[in-house]
Structure formats: structure tokens, C-alpha cells
Amino acid sequence: GAVVSQHPSWVICKSGTSVKIECRSLDFQATTMFWYRQFPKQSLMLMATSNEGSKATYEQGVEKDKFLINHASLTLSTLTVTSAHPEDSSFYICSARAFTRDYNEQFFGPGTRLTVL
Amino acid sequence: RKEVEQDPGPFNVPEGATVAFNCTYSNSASQSFFWYRQDCRKEPKLLMSVYSSGNEDGRFTAQLNRASQYISLLIRDSKLSDSATYLCAADPSRLAGGTSYGKLTFGQGTILTVHP
Numbered sequence: 001g002a003v004v005s006q007h008p009s010w011v012i013c014k015s016g017t018s019v020k021i022e023c024r025s026l027d028f029q030a031t032t033m034f035w036y037r038q039f040p041k042q043s044l045m046l047m048a049t050s051n052e053g054s055k056a057t058y059e060q061g062v063e064k065d066k067f068l069i070n071h072a073s074l075t076l077s078t079l080t081v082t083s084a085h086p087e088d089s090s091f092y093i094c095s096a097r098a099f100t101r102d103y104n105e106q107f108f109g110p111g112t113r114l115t116v117l
Numbered sequence: 118r119k120e121v122e123q124d125p126g127p128f129n130v131p132e133g134a135t136v137a138f139n140c141t142y143s144n145s146a147s148q149s150f151f152w153y154r155q156d157c158r159k160e161p162k163l164l165m166s167v168y169s170s171g172n173e174d175g176r177f178t179a180q181l182n183r184a185s186q187y188i189s190l191l192i193r194d195s196k197l198s199d200s201a202t203y204l205c206a207a208d209p210s211r212l213a214g215g216t217s218y219g220k221l222t223f224g225q226g227t228i229l230t231v232h233p
Contacts, residue, residue, distance in 0.1 A: 045223075095221075111159070
């Protein structure tokens with residue numbers, strides 16, 4: 001199957017700093033990538049849809065000025081958590097669509113665990 | 118009401134047992150459904166896609182009931198390695214012309230523990 005990578009896999013930062021997370025599709029091009037957040041013992045919640053060459057589409061309740069998304073190329077989307085606070089501590093996962101035999105299959109990155117002190 | 122709902126469990130079953138999970142969805146426009154497996158502190162891995170009435174892959178069978186708006190996952194002959202959280206997801210998004218936009222709505226997940 002298609003491979004999606006994320007970097008870093010984990011990060012610990014102080015409150016008030018900004019953190020950038022990269023999501024890359026390694027062996028396919030992805031015009032659309034998705035960013036999810038998962039709190040402990042909860043399910044994945046879609047935060048935003050990242051579109052190559054255009055603005056991201058944010059889900060209701062997600063602050064676009066706090067979670068900056070840039071999809072600069074067909075293989076890279078970045079999520080920047082600006083002025084992170086402890087409540088932003090979570091597991092951030094990206095996914096990308098790849099047109100396989102299941103034509104609509106999404107492949108997930110390994111996730112980034114963010115801890116804000 | 119949540120868009121996609123699952124019984125969180127946990128389900129504790131012995132090896133060799135058959136176990137079934139149900140998942141209900143509220144958006145009747147949903148066309149595509151998926152079962153994912155998620156191990157602790159890992160990303161979800163696609164287990165099965167369900168586009169029509171059902172799908173079978175080895176010990177795993179997924180069924181879709183559009184009239185009642187639920188999908189199910191049946192695991193036969195459970196293995197210790199099947200222990201994980203099982204997430205169902207629905208894709209309700211449609212662009213003009215019927216192409217899926219790809220947004221997934223996940224249920225909260227069902228925890229399965231298979232013991233010796």
C-alpha cells in the first residue's frame with residue numbers, strides 16, 4: 001500500500017511556542033490530505049482538509065489561525081500549532097488519499113504525539 | 118446524536134471465539150464505510166472497505182444495512198493478535214457529480230481483548 005510519513009513522531013514543547021508537523025506521501029501524489037486529532041480514549045476528529053495549492057478547509061470549531069496548514073506540493077502538507085498550550089496536547093495524525101484498487105482508500109501517517117508543558 | 122456511533126466495549130473474548138461489532142450512522146447520504154484497526158498509540162490501519170451489502174476477507178466479514186443504517190464487523194476464530202481498537206468510519210462527503218470528497222467521520226472505537 002501507499003506510504004505516508006509524519007515528522008516528528010513526538011515533540012515536547014513549552015507553552016506559547018509553535019510546533020510544525022510535516023506529513024509526506026512517499027510514493028504517490030496527494031492533492032488532498034487530512035489532519036486529525038485524537039485525545040486519549042477518544043476517536044479521531046477531523047480538523048481540516050488540506051488542498052494542494054489552495055487554502056485549507058477547517059471543520060467547525062477548529063481555529064484556522066491557531067492551526068496553520070500549508071500544502072505546498074503534491075507530497076507535503078504541514079500543520080503548525082501556533083502558541084501551543086497544554087490543552088493542545090494530543091495525537092495528531094494526517095492521512096492522504098491514494099487511488100488504489102479501493103479507489104478511495106486513505107492511508108494514515110504514523111502520527112505525532114504533541115505534549116505541551 | 119453522534120454521526121457515527123459504536124459500543125466502546127471493552128469486549129473480552131477467548132481465543133477462537135467469534136465476535137461481532139455494530140456501528141450505526143446517522144447521515145443517510147453516506148455511501149462508503151470502512152473498518153479500521155488501531156493499536157495502542159499507533160495510527161489506524163484499514164481493515165475493510167464496505168461499499169455495497171458486504172465484504173469478506175478471511176476471518177473478517179463486514180456487512181452493511183442501509184435500511185437500518187448500520188454496518189457490522191464479524192471476526193471469526195479470534196486470535197490474540199486481534200486485540201486492538203476497531204474504528205468504523207463513514208464517508209458522507211460528496212462533490213458535485215457524486216465523487217467522494219474523502220472526509221471520514223469516525224466512531225469512538227470498540228476495544229477488543231482476546232485472551233488465551
